[in-house]
Amino acid sequence: MFAKSFFLFLICTALIACKDKPKVIVEDIPTEENSSVSGASDVAGSAQTNSGTGGDVHQVMANEVLQTERYTYLNVSEGGKKFWVATSKTDAKKGMVYLYRGGLLKTNFESKEFNRTFDTIFLVSHIIDANEHPGGNLPQSGGTVSPSVMTETTTSMPVAKDAVSLKNLFADPKKYDGKIITVSGEITKVNNGIMGRNWVHMNDGSKNNGKNIDLTITTQMNIPVGAKVALSGKIVLNKDFGAGYRYDVIMEEAQAVR
Secondary structure: HHHHHHHHHHHHHHHHHOOOOOOOOOOOOOOOHHHHHHOOHHHHHHHHHHHOOOOOOOEEEEEEEEOOOOOOEEEEEEEOOOEEEEEEOOOOOOOEEEEEEOOEEEEEEEEOOEEEEEEEEEEEOEEHHHOOOOOOOOOOOOOOOOOOOEEEEEOOOOOOOOOHHHHHHOOOOOHHHHOOOEEEEEEEEEEEEEEEEEEEEEEOOOOOOOEEEEEEEEEEEEOOOOOOOEEEEEEEEEOOOOOEEEEEEEEEEEEOOO
16 A cells, blocks of 8 residues: 555656646757756857858847846847847947847747747857957948948949959969959849948859859949949958958959959
């Protein structure tokens, strides 16, 4: 009789323990209480793994800052939109402008510490103060571009005959390291007003293993996506702006070739 009663007692104890166990949101990134705070999974590590070094550069302004023991939550503005980001704990302040790359979008992200669920939030490996970044001279509002940055507008220019093809550039980048060369092609992507300059991506039809070769170029000109342009600038190898902003090959301070 005693053995039977003891067995029932163990079953009841187990059921009570299961009932009191914190709820787990089934996601590839666990919730804050069950992972981030406990250390089972790292917000920054997850964001870094999913965003990589090739993600878009974002410039945002902090509207609200929430601090936890290990992480910082920021409500930010970019391009007229407001959203939340979470990153490794940092001394972020309201009204400051920050830069980050990539980010992993999560939905229904539950924070036990704040007793709230974020409908959407971006997990970011880290953010950096725009004013302290090596690029410097950043616009002081999220998602807008200072008039001084937009010094020249370019729509379409003839392709230069003496241009170095991107295939040749990437096949032997050391040959062009530190030299001013001309490249020509179509602008496929634009990020304006980041780190005091405009960032454009060019493709001239060159391919590597079936994939388009893409060259990142910084300039003060405002060049729209789709423009066919010829640009002259300095080739720099292994350019590291800090905080993961690194390029194997980049053209800097590009000017239009007319």
